[in-house]
């Protein structure tokens with residue numbers, strides 16, 4: 001923008017200065033930091049008689065979204081705080097507005113509060129939200145804290161009542177996006193009513209200012225477009241239509257001004273004026289000429305009149321200074337203006353429809369501009385934060401990429417990310433999903449309670465515990481397990497062990513692995529009613545009591561939701577501490593709440609560092625980050641679109657060795673959240689990476705890569721997968737602590753994928769079903785002393801085979817080879833195989849199962865899962881029963897070499913495990929799954945080896 005005067009700095013002959021003679025105030029429709037800082041804005045005030053400034057989302061997009069004006073401040077803000085792009089934008093915008101209000105303040109003073117205003121618009125996302133607008137207007141008003149601020153509010157149906165409310169509270173308001181006379185009348189009415197509300201409350205009406213921003217050029221843009229089309233089509237009224245080109249917008253504005261004059265002359269207004277009220281002036285907005293055929297000062301020249309404002313874009317400002325004509329025009333030819341409007345109506349130009357469209361388009365285009373602005377702030381932020389943020393790269397074949405991008409764009413346009421953050425259940429099935437979203441806020445909440453967590457950590461250290469034994473299932477155990485597997489033992493702190501099994505051997509192994517006299521037990525159960533943690537607590541409480549005596553309670557800590565059965569137990573048994581969870585967070589979303597953080601603190605991990613890393617992730621996927629750039633949403637769309645549109649519903653997890661256990665946590669999150677009503681994405685962890693040829697076209701791949709220590713073999717495999725056209729998302733971590741960020745990113749992604757799948761990602765109906773079956777069996781045991789009888793449909797050596805009638809009928813032949821062959825022959829392309837083993841989970845059995853699943857995959861070219869019961873029941877079990885019916889399952893049970901009693905119960909751990917396996921199997925069968933159970937008698941190792949060979953022969 002130039003500051004060149006036609007006739008010198010004195011202002012004599014400067015048309016901009018001359019506007020004052022006609023009662024019009026020129027404002028500038030532009031703001032930019034460098035422009036304010038380098039004195040250019042002040043120069044316009046001094047030399048051109050500039051009297052105000054307006055901004056809008058598109059203007060800020062131009063200012064902030066490009067160039068380097070804001071980089072230094074962004075850098076310094078990011079050095080001291082963890083902010084979302086929305087928070088960052090707002091801080092920058094508020095600073096700009098504050099700086100401009102300082103430059104304009106002398107104008108405010110000399111004009112006694114009539115001019116000198118700087119406008120800041122509420123978020124364009126709130127254009128149809130009265131309450132949201134009111135809240136945001138109050139917040140911004142306070143944040144800027146300048147008398148010469150105007151909050152800009154769209155004059156929509158929902159905006160008008162907001163205007164009345166905030167005017168009644170004494171805020172100065174610029175009502176924007178007015179195109180139609182009726183809308184203008186409504187906001188003028190809202191202004192007057194707001195002032196009357198103040199009078200009624202006995203509050204002053206002086207010192208409050210308002211303008212009604214009536215848009216001009218956009219109307220001609222639309223009407224002229226319609227005219228041109230009709231003329232080109234040979235309309236019979238072509239000449240009459242052509243005569244209206246470039247006339248309708250000005251006529252509309254002139255008629256609006258007549259309404260203003262009528263209102264300010266009314267007795268109703270006089271009363272307010274006598275009390276010191278200022279009229280709500282009409283402000284001509286959108287006054288840059290868009291059609292080059294017209295004068296570049298058309299919408300200034302033609303709209304000059306008393307008590308009005310014209311907010312002029314820079315180029316028009318320069319042009320008007322150079323060759324504008326200041327003269328009273330607004331009240332000229334009003335009858336002609338009315339005739340233009342009548343003529344437009346006669347010719348069917350539908351001004352009402354056009355103005356309505358312009359409101360809708362205006363709101364949408366400000367939203368688009370805001371999205372672009374926030375997107376560029378997000379991109380700048382990501383570049384500056386570098387590897388503080390985990391990286392994410394999505395490699396997709398062209399067809400999936402197109403659908404993925406379209407999905408993200410439709411999320412952006414519909415503002416679905418904001419709805420998700422606003423906990424709006426309509427993002428999913430519209431049931432009670434909104435009540436399960438506290439995990440969105442939990443990181444901030446936990447960061448706010450760091451001192452309590454750190455004090456606990458110091459106490460644990462001071463008490464000299466050697467071990468921490470966590471007893472819990474699923475969401476209460478898998479997060480702590482990731483921490484323990486990733487960070488190991490920290491010097492000076494106890495070693496963290498996680499027990500999530502009812503296998504008697506495993507219970508005993510864990511007991512032997514710790515020094516009971518120096519162990520801190522964490523009993524972890526959100527609901528407090530889950531069978532396993534309750535019986536494990538009973539067992540270890542008794543065991544520890546034998547060693548530490550009556551003060552055993554001081555070795556126990558509970559993590560549970562308020563009011564749970566576990567809370568009562570903890571109180572009754574004198575536990576050292578009780579840490580509470582949030583009822584509005586489901587187990588699998590609880591890792592960043594006390595369920596993950598308390599065990600992490602006990603083990604001496606850097607809780608603050610973990611939470612802060614997570615907080616960077618929270619901000620990177622915040623409501624303000626448009627879907628197209630929002631990593632959590634991108635990840636969710638990657639899975640959701642691949643599953644629903646391309647039949648790629650299997651997420652294969654590949655993780656660097658040091659962070660391998662994230663896969664187990666991820667399995668629960670994805671499977672329990674999405675696998676239901678026959679839909680879902682099915683996670684596969686634990687398969688060794690293979691050549692592209694062993695994978696079908698039913699998969700996507702998630703590669704969690706520790707950038708400092710990638711495995712060359714995994715790297716090569718992933719590269720080959722991408723080259724082969726498999727969909728791959730690569731998530732890069734610069735250090736292990738970033739697993740906390742990974743957790744949050746996948747939580748958002750899972751919620752997003754759930755939305756795309758059209759399910760409720762926060763319930764787990766089929767897990768509940770097998771819990772009920774198990775409970776029936778353990779109750780029966782308590783009554784009768786034995787589990788209900790069952791009979792194998794075939795036995796062969798040390799193997800006994802069980803199946804429901806439907807499956808049995810398909811499994812011909814009496815020997816192991818024939819049965820397994822018949823079972824695995826059912827596997828077809830797009831299916832998966834699940835080996836579900838109710839045996840001790842130790843290194844040897846884990847190696848066994850992972851080798852076996854990989855071998856089956858290579859033979860059958862299908863996805864394979866290798867799971868241990870009862871652990872997986874609280875994880876992938878939901879998907880296996882409730883998700884797509886594409887699983888072929890082999891359940892493995894075995895004799896227990898020794899059983900272990902559960903204190904206070906008739907049943908033993910062995911009985912519980914057996915009941916769990918049967919409950920699981922019954923529900924699989926009931927859901928029509930292809931399932932076979934093999935029971936191994938005698939020595940387990942021999943049985944497993946023989947079984948593996950038989951399976952390999954069968955596949």
Ligand SMILES: O=P(O)(O)OC[C@H]1O[C@](O)(CO)[C@@H](O)[C@@H]1O
Nearest residue numbers: 474475476525526527530587874
């Ligand atoms: O923490 P709780 O209530 O003991 O539940 C353990 C696990 O059981 C489930 O409720 C069902 O498997 C999981 O969602 C949960 O993580």
Ligand SMILES: O=C[C@H](O)[C@H](O)COP(=O)(O)O
Nearest residue numbers: 029054056213218285286287
């Ligand atoms: O308040 C100002 C308006 O936002 C601006 O004048 C819109 O102008 P445009 O139609 O040129 O975008």
